[in-house]
Amino acid sequence: MSDLMQLNMGPQHPSMHGVLRLKVKVEGEIIREIEPVIGYLHRNAEKLCEMTYYCDNLVYFDRMDYVASMNMEAGYLEAAEKLLGIPPPERAVYIRTIMNELSRIASHLVWAGAFGLDLGMLTPFFYCFVEREKILRIFTESCGSRQETNYFSIGGVYQDITPEIVDHIKTFLSEFPRKLEDIYNLFAKNDVFLSRTRGIGYLDPEIAIQYGVTGPMLRASGVPYDVRKAEPYLLYDKVDFDIPISKKGDSLARFSVRFEEIRQSIRIIKQIIDKIPEGPFFNPKAKKPMMIRLRGDGEVYARTESSKGEFGVYIVGDGGVKPYRVHVRSPTFKNLSVLPELAKNQMIADLIAISGSIDLVFGEIDR
Amino acid sequence: MTLLSTLYGIFSFLGHYPGYAVSYFIEALLYLIVISLLLIFVIYLFRKFMARLQLRLGPNRVGKFGLLQLIADALKLIGKESILPKERDDLPYRVAPMIVMIGLFLAFTILPYGSLIGIGSLTVTNSAVSLLLVFAVIAIMPLGEVLAGISSHNKYALIGALRSIAKDISFEVPMMLSILAIVMMASARVPESLSISSIVSAQFLPYAILQPLGVFVFFTSMVARASYTPFDMGESDSELVSGFSTEYTGMRFGIFYIGLFGSILLGSTLVSLLYLSGYNGPLSTEAGVVWLFIKAMVLVLISFTVWLSMPRIRIDKFVNFGWKYLLPISFVNLILTGILTLGLGW
Numbered sequence A: 001m002s003d004l005m006q007l008n009m010g011p012q013h014p015s016m017h018g019v020l021r022l023k024v025k026v027e028g029e030i031i032r033e034i035e036p037v038i039g040y041l042h043r044n045a046e047k048l049c050e051m052t053y054y055c056d057n058l059v060y061f062d063r064m065d066y067v068a069s070m071n072m073e074a075g076y077l078e079a080a081e082k083l084l085g086i087p088p089p090e091r092a093v094y095i096r097t098i099m100n101e102l103s104r105i106a107s108h109l110v111w112a113g114a115f116g117l118d119l120g121m122l123t124p125f126f127y128c129f130v131e132r133e134k135i136l137r138i139f140t141e142s143c144g145s146r147q148e149t150n151y152f153s154i155g156g157v158y159q160d161i162t163p164e165i166v167d168h169i170k171t172f173l174s175e176f177p178r179k180l181e182d183i184y185n186l187f188a189k190n191d192v193f194l195s196r197t198r199g200i201g202y203l204d205p206e207i208a209i210q211y212g213v214t215g216p217m218l219r220a221s222g223v224p225y226d227v228r229k230a231e232p233y234l235l236y237d238k239v240d241f242d243i244p245i246s247k248k249g250d251s252l253a254r255f256s257v258r259f260e261e262i263r264q265s266i267r268i269i270k271q272i273i274d275k276i277p278e279g280p281f282f283n284p285k286a287k288k289p290m291m292i293r294l295r296g297d298g299e300v301y302a303r304t305e306s307s308k309g310e311f312g313v314y315i316v317g318d319g320g321v322k323p324y325r326v327h328v329r330s331p332t333f334k335n336l337s338v339l340p341e342l343a344k345n346q347m348i349a350d351l352i353a354i355s356g357s358i359d360l361v362f363g364e365i366d367r
Numbered sequence B: 001m002t003l004l005s006t007l008y009g010i011f012s013f014l015g016h017y018p019g020y021a022v023s024y025f026i027e028a029l030l031y032l033i034v035i036s037l038l039l040i041f042v043i044y045l046f047r048k049f050m051a052r053l054q055l056r057l058g059p060n061r062v063g064k065f066g067l068l069q070l071i072a073d074a075l076k077l078i079g080k081e082s083i084l085p086k087e088r089d090d091l092p093y094r095v096a097p098m099i100v101m102i103g104l105f106l107a108f109t110i111l112p113y114g115s116l117i118g119i120g121s122l123t124v125t126n127s128a129v130s131l132l133l134v135f136a137v138i139a140i141m142p143l144g145e146v147l148a149g150i151s152s153h154n155k156y157a158l159i160g161a162l163r164s165i166a167k168d169i170s171f172e173v174p175m176m177l178s179i180l181a182i183v184m185m186a187s188a189r190v191p192e193s194l195s196i197s198s199i200v201s202a203q204f205l206p207y208a209i210l211q212p213l214g215v216f217v218f219f220t221s222m223v224a225r226a227s228y229t230p231f232d233m234g235e236s237d238s239e240l241v242s243g244f245s246t247e248y249t250g251m252r253f254g255i256f257y258i259g260l261f262g263s264i265l266l267g268s269t270l271v272s273l274l275y276l277s278g279y280n281g282p283l284s285t286e287a288g289v290v291w292l293f294i295k296a297m298v299l300v301l302i303s304f305t306v307w308l309s310m311p312r313i314r315i316d317k318f319v320n321f322g323w324k325y326l327l328p329i330s331f332v333n334l335i336l337t338g339i340l341t342l343g344l345g346w
Helices: A045-050 A058-062 A069-084 A090-118 A123-143 A163-188 A191-197 A205-211 A216-220 A251-272 A331-337 A339-343 A348-358 A362-366 B003-014 B016-053 B069-079 B090-110 B130-138 B141-151 B155-187 B196-202 B212-226 B250-274 B284-309 B315-343
Strands: A005-009 A021-027 A030-037 A294-305 A310-320 A325-329
Touching (some): A021 A348, A030 A339, A030 A348, A045 A325, A058 A069, A069 A294, A090 A123, A090 A163, A090 A251, A090 A348, A123 A163, A163 A251, A191 A348, A205 A216, A216 A251, A251 A348, A339 A348, B016 B069, B016 B090, B016 B284, B090 B130, B090 B141, B090 B250, B130 B155, B130 B196, B141 B155, B141 B250, B155 B212, B155 B315, B196 B250, B212 B284, B212 B315, B250 B284
Antiparallel strands (some): A294 A310, A310 A325
């Protein structure tokens, strides 16, 4: 007979970020075994992509990582445009880079707020969301939509950005850093927060690489891997930014790496916001989106850095207006799979701190 | 002149015993209503204060400034279906919220409140050992939480109850030691040093100034007693869904919620009585209760700020904190108080 008590956390649990279910075996407060169960948000996105036009598939990608939908769009288009041979014009690349980074900031802010809630801090959540709301307002101005933006399109962007939008982005960039430091200090200068995160959920770089962990989680373990540097796309080879890393590998390191990433994103946008060239914002080849077709067979794999990690899209085409197969390498899925290693022999309270620090978005894990 | 004698003055035409019976009954009813309204006010204050802190507006739809929101919420809770878990232990499950409620309201009747113009002294019970009595009554409340957790036969509730026990054990010893220091200090000046009203009158200086360590230990213990963040491990809504009250619905859940805010109010009132010279202040003989109210409300707001800006501490770290920091600090406080009282004759 075992003394372990099985505790079923989720899919309806206040801090399981969507619909994660954890089968946890606890001995008192200590977790001995843990098994994540996923699939509660499976919507068949990959299969649906096979039935839809190349230009329309973006809709499904918007709904994968719904807190950073521009990142998802950039990932899909990186692959689709390579396959179809319709590169975006220079102006669209600039717009995409800016929106991509804004989206990353918004995503990290959502994460920070939710992480605070997981640890019992009620207030920073609202500060984060107020700042995120400003970014969403910029999105609304540029494409009419807040979260599932559907802004990028094959061969460019859906509509041009106006000088007013550029002004609003600039205003945001000038006000945001001070607010960001406030939010950061609210966390990082709180002893209780430090005691809850320091040394909790240590992720060894070896194990991280074995599990395919990417993104801020990997960088917090001291591996300087970022697709934006390793295989630059959009404008990332032309702008100057650092990859924040930390050798600590604990929840606190993941927290500081994400905040440093927000600062680097601000830096990236500041460098290019004044240099947006004039010109067309979409490729004339993509003027009739429904007519975009692949001549002959082809396959392509493209990877981008989403706010969660390396986001890979694999598309096989067999001619025609619809892809033959679409597969997505979801970063959060890989990051989640390392959770049992991290949370083993920790306490229940730590499990929440660890699963919160992974940045789980279930739209992307279950697809 | 006290509230009771005022009431008896009205009802004395009924004769001696019936007159007192009616007066006692009306006094009890008055206290129940006043304390309940006060609790509703504290919850309203919390929601408004939290909203301001979080860049929101808070309740502003029901009534002027949303003042009736809490009444509406209470009505909603009462009207809700009471869902009972199938595998409960029936008696303890039903009794647990009552224990919390009884402990809370009983504790409020023991405290001295000073006087108010036109009514006189508002104190209900004048016991010579009211300090001991109030802590004995407060000690009942955790029993309700533990019973609730164990009797609902839910794993989250069970863990919550176990955490509550671990938490209560680790802060109660330091709390009582800091109370002991107060009694020591008061005994040098007043005869009945176990009575809260004598302790208030013995404070020529607020004891918060004379015993800074003591007020730290006691306030921390009161935070832990009321169990809000950073010390809400028993409830911990992000880990254990809702801790010991997970399986409660409707007004039974509402009672635990009221118990939480009642504990905050009780803790703040106790700190202001024992450490901030309670109802004493300029013009206090006329309206001491106003002073007590102001001091308690300031402490309530401090508690809310702590609640809203802190993450939850882990249970093992809290137990560590209780035994390795609070306990030695309260011993040091005791020794320092002894030196002050006996050596310097304060």
